[in-house]
Amino acid sequence: MALDADTLDQLLLTIRRFVDERLIPLEAQVDRDDRVPPGIIEQMRELGLFGLTIPQQYGGLGLTMSEEVKVAFEMGRTSPAFRSVIGTNVGIGAHGLVMDGTEEQKQHYLPKLASGEIIGSFALTEPGAGSDAASIRTSARRDGNGYVLNGTKRFITNAHVAGLFTVFARTDPASTGAGGVSAFLVPRDTPGLSLGTPERKMGQKGAQVCDVIFEDCRVPADALVGIREGIGFKTAMKTLDRGRIHIAAVSVAVAERLIDMALAYAMQREQFGKPIAEFQLVQAMLADSKTEAYAARCMVEETARRRDAGQGVSTEASCCKYYCTEMVGRVADRAVQIHGGAGYIADYHVERFYRDVRLFRIYEGTSQIQQLIIARNMIRAAC
Numbered sequence: 001m002a003l004d005a006d007t008l009d010q011l012l013l014t015i016r017r018f019v020d021e022r023l024i025p026l027e028a029q030v031d032r033d034d035r036v037p038p039g040i041i042e043q044m045r046e047l048g049l050f051g052l053t054i055p056q057q058y059g060g061l062g063l064t065m066s067e068e069v070k071v072a073f074e075m076g077r078t079s080p081a082f083r084s085v086i087g088t089n090v091g092i093g094a095h096g097l098v099m100d101g102t103e104e105q106k107q108h109y110l111p112k113l114a115s116g117e118i119i120g121s122f123a124l125t126e127p128g129a130g131s132d133a134a135s136i137r138t139s140a141r142r143d144g145n146g147y148v149l150n151g152t153k154r155f156i157t158n159a160h161v162a163g164l165f166t167v168f169a170r171t172d173p174a175s176t177g178a179g180g181v182s183a184f185l186v187p188r189d190t191p192g193l194s195l196g197t198p199e200r201k202m203g204q205k206g207a208q209v210c211d212v213i214f215e216d217c218r219v220p221a222d223a224l225v226g227i228r229e230g231i232g233f234k235t236a237m238k239t240l241d242r243g244r245i246h247i248a249a250v251s252v253a254v255a256e257r258l259i260d261m262a263l264a265y266a267m268q269r270e271q272f273g274k275p276i277a278e279f280q281l282v283q284a285m286l287a288d289s290k291t292e293a294y295a296a297r298c299m300v301e302e303t304a305r306r307r308d309a310g311q312g313v314s315t316e317a318s319c320c321k322y323y324c325t326e327m328v329g330r331v332a333d334r335a336v337q338i339h340g341g342a343g344y345i346a347d348y349h350v351e352r353f354y355r356d357v358r359l360f361r362i363y364e365g366t367s368q369i370q371q372l373i374i375a376r377n378m379i380r381a382a383c
């Protein structure tokens with residue numbers, strides 16, 4: 001345990017109150033304005049949310065996976081856009097550095113990421129390389145005492161506010177696969193780094209993505225993560241592996257919120273002279289959602305517990321990401337159905353969540369990629 005039980009309880013209670021009193025009332029505004037108010041981001045800094053998973057010696061809380069999952073169950077009860085503000089520092093924007101950075105690199109950047117003074121961003125995907133991330137073409141050419149980066153990264157979360165990018169680029173020009181990829185720490189103000197226009201998205205309004213473009217962008221040799229070429233793809237995969245349990249936990253929390261809303265609506269909405277909750281076909285939708293969300297919660301908790309116990313959970317983490325993100329899609333669909341026409345109208349929260357949760361099945365490894373990982377690991381274990 002990173003925190004004693006009382007401190008953890010206090011943290012969870014504080015986050016619960018913050019979500020209920022500050023975030024949930026702002027959900028519609030954030031969806032409309034496509035922007036999380038700066039005052040909320042400042043409050044997140046004061047609550048220490050940017051440093052939840054960064055080790056304590058670098059100023060974070062160093063939560064274990066089980067503790068992180070508990071926080072995600074709380075933060076996930078509101079629009080995912082709020083979680084996205086801290087999401088890259090808590091996950092993919094910091095953990096490449098945590099896992100594979102040198103001591104100097106960690107001391108230089110992690111305290112600032114933990115405090116939220118800078119936002120970290122993870123730049124792997126390219127126009128031609130998504131699921132097949134090992135095929136990236138952004139190049140990092142050795143030049144004197146440094147590297148020169150050229151290429152375009154696509155759909156990069158929080159790029160517009162990032163102070164630090166973990167960028168994956170090919171250091172071995174002769175290679176085509178994972179072995180020639182290295183990771184670099186590139187500050188936002190590095191000459192040759194520019195941003196594209198923010199994308200217009202289906203949901204998760206308030207969370208921004210855009211291109212990150214490198215044109216003869218020169219970085220010093222000590223920008224190389226771990227000061228080792230050729231380990232970047234492994235760094236990226238380890239980072240994503242860890243994030244899968246987190247996304248799964250958020251999916252569980254959103255599902256539970258949707259179930260609460262669907263149940264409340266079903267109990268007050270009357271048709272044929274009685275609440276629709278009394279109709280068994282509506283009950284079936286409620287029961288299916290409840291059962292699936294409960295199963296999802298259990299698998300997330302168990303996988304987090306096993307990871308904290310030092311067990312390898314690559315397969316289980318992918319099972320969690322796959323099942324929980326698909327599950328919340330089904331739960332959102334049923335919630336809209338239970339709301340009838342009202343579920344299609346923007347005044348009701350379910351319409352927004354229906355759009356928001358669609359992304360969970362796509363980023364940080366699509367459902368199909370999770371299936372491939374699970375089956376590949378099964379076959380490998382059986383050989």
Ligand SMILES: Cc1cc2nc3c(=O)[nH]c(=O)nc-3n(C[C@H](O)[C@H](O)[C@H](O)COP(=O)(O)OP(=O)(O)OC[C@H]3O[C@@H](n4cnc5c(N)ncnc54)[C@H](O)[C@@H]3O)c2cc1C
Pocket residue numbers: 122123124125129130131132154155156157158201209359362363364365366367368369372
């Ligand atoms: C809002 C948003 C935020 C994002 N944030 C980030 C970020 O911060 N950093 C970052 O690096 N990336 C980010 N991404 C990119 C995201 O991780 C990719 O979009 C995702 O990995 C899928 O890649 P792709 O879009 O190129 O789809 P593709 O790889 O082209 O896939 C298209 C379809 O083909 C399927 N498919 C592909 N290969 C196979 C296969 N071998 N077998 C079966 N089916 C297959 C996929 O599952 C999918 O259904 C973000 C994307 C979005 C939309």
